[in-house]
Amino acid sequence: MKIYGRGSLVLITAGLLAAASQVEARAQRMGQIPNGGVNGCANCHVSSAGGGPRNDFGQMVEASFLSPAGFSGRVQWGLELAKMDADGDGATNGEELGDPEGLWKSGDADPGDAAAITLPGDPSSHPPIEEPTAVEANTWAQVKEAMQELFK
Numbered sequence: 001m002k003i004y005g006r007g008s009l010v011l012i013t014a015g016l017l018a019a020a021s022q023v024e025a026r027a028q029r030m031g032q033i034p035n036g037g038v039n040g041c042a043n044c045h046v047s048s049a050g051g052g053p054r055n056d057f058g059q060m061v062e063a064s065f066l067s068p069a070g071f072s073g074r075v076q077w078g079l080e081l082a083k084m085d086a087d088g089d090g091a092t093n094g095e096e097l098g099d100p101e102g103l104w105k106s107g108d109a110d111p112g113d114a115a116a117i118t119l120p121g122d123p124s125s126h127p128p129i130e131e132p133t134a135v136e137a138n139t140w141a142q143v144k145e146a147m148q149e150l151f152k
Contacts, residue, residue: 032075034097034104038117043097055121057086057093078102087119089126096120096127 029044030036036043041050044058054062065081066073075081082094082102094100097120098112119125 029075032106033077034094034099034108035110035112035114035117036097037110038114039119042119042122044121055087055119056123057119057121059121060084060086060093074106077104077106087121087123087126089123090129091118091126093120096125 027041027050030040033043040048042048042055044054044061045051046053046055061075061081065076067076077099079102082097082099083092085092092100094102096118098110098114098117104111116127118127
């Protein structure tokens with residue numbers, strides 16, 4: 001009985017260590033995107049606690065931006081991933097993470113204002129959409145009217 005008890009204890013301990021190492025390994029991915037620590041696991045997962053299903057950004061990273069692919073892969077942040085809009089909310093991944101040009105590298109200080117960071121995988125979370133001012137809208141209307149007059 002004691003052998004069975006010790007064997008079970010060893011298996012349970014090994015399982016817990018394996019699970020802990022997986023959590024630790026993926027937690028490192030927060031440092032592989034700009035401002036990754038602001039929203040933590042919620043950058044890529046539906047649950048802010050991490051694990052489980054990935055949101056649109058997490059699916060995009062998993063499918064095309066891990067090197068090597070799989071569990072041990074590192075996020076390949078750069079211009080291509082920054083310019084995409086994973087969640088289709090009209091703001092690029094880079095705009096949502098404070099690095100619209102994809103220039104940030106792992107180990108650099110986080111760019112921009114942490115308070116302005118939004119979730120690149122959640123369409124209801126995005127930077128404020130700037131509406132044209134009355135002057136800008138009026139000026140554009142005047143330009144359109146002038147162009148129409150020109151081509152009559």
